[in-house]
Amino acid sequence: MELLFAERWSPYAVGLGIGLLSCVTFLLSDKPIGCSTAFARTSGMIERIFRGSGVSGKPYYQKFPLVIDWEWMLVLGIFIGAFVSAKLSGQFKLQWVPDMWLHVFGDTTVARVITAFAGGILVGLGSRWAGGCTSGHGISGTLQLAVSSWLAVVCFFAGGIITAFLIY
Numbered sequence: 001m002e003l004l005f006a007e008r009w010s011p012y013a014v015g016l017g018i019g020l021l022s023c024v025t026f027l028l029s030d031k032p033i034g035c036s037t038a039f040a041r042t043s044g045m046i047e048r049i050f051r052g053s054g055v056s057g058k059p060y061y062q063k064f065p066l067v068i069d070w071e072w073m074l075v076l077g078i079f080i081g082a083f084v085s086a087k088l089s090g091q092f093k094l095q096w097v098p099d100m101w102l103h104v105f106g107d108t109t110v111a112r113v114i115t116a117f118a119g120g121i122l123v124g125l126g127s128r129w130a131g132g133c134t135s136g137h138g139i140s141g142t143l144q145l146a147v148s149s150w151l152a153v154v155c156f157f158a159g160g161i162i163t164a165f166l167i168y
Helices: 011-029 036-051 053-057 059-063 070-089 099-105 109-129 134-143 147-167
Strands: none
Touching: 011 134, 036 053, 036 059, 036 070, 036 109, 053 059, 099 109, 134 147
16 A cells, blocks of 8 residues: 555556556457547547537548547546546646756746647657557557567657757
């Protein structure tokens, strides 16, 4: 029970949990774990509010219908789980400018929000272009030994390392 209140969890315990979740996901739905499709569907649902039901006729949404499914609920569960975990560990705080950003770039809230927004757009475009996100390729694809996923993961790490050296 102490684990639920820990500031950091063991990566081995988390890895085991994700591995078990992946097995259950394949058994119950015959689909891999992934999050980016849920975000794409959500954007389509928001567009449908403003533009009407014609949005559902787009080729992308013919392939990925605008429904709330288990992947969508997984993403919701990630947000809820992160919030609960932060509250239980006593680490929850609202912070527009993270400490690392503050240390390197100063107290620039507008620049931080613009950068986060632009980064989110690039990650979204990249995950759709690559046919999956870090969880789709990094967890599900690699456990299926998909060459494209292993290549994507190598690129994720290389890009992350290069970016970290350039920025920090």
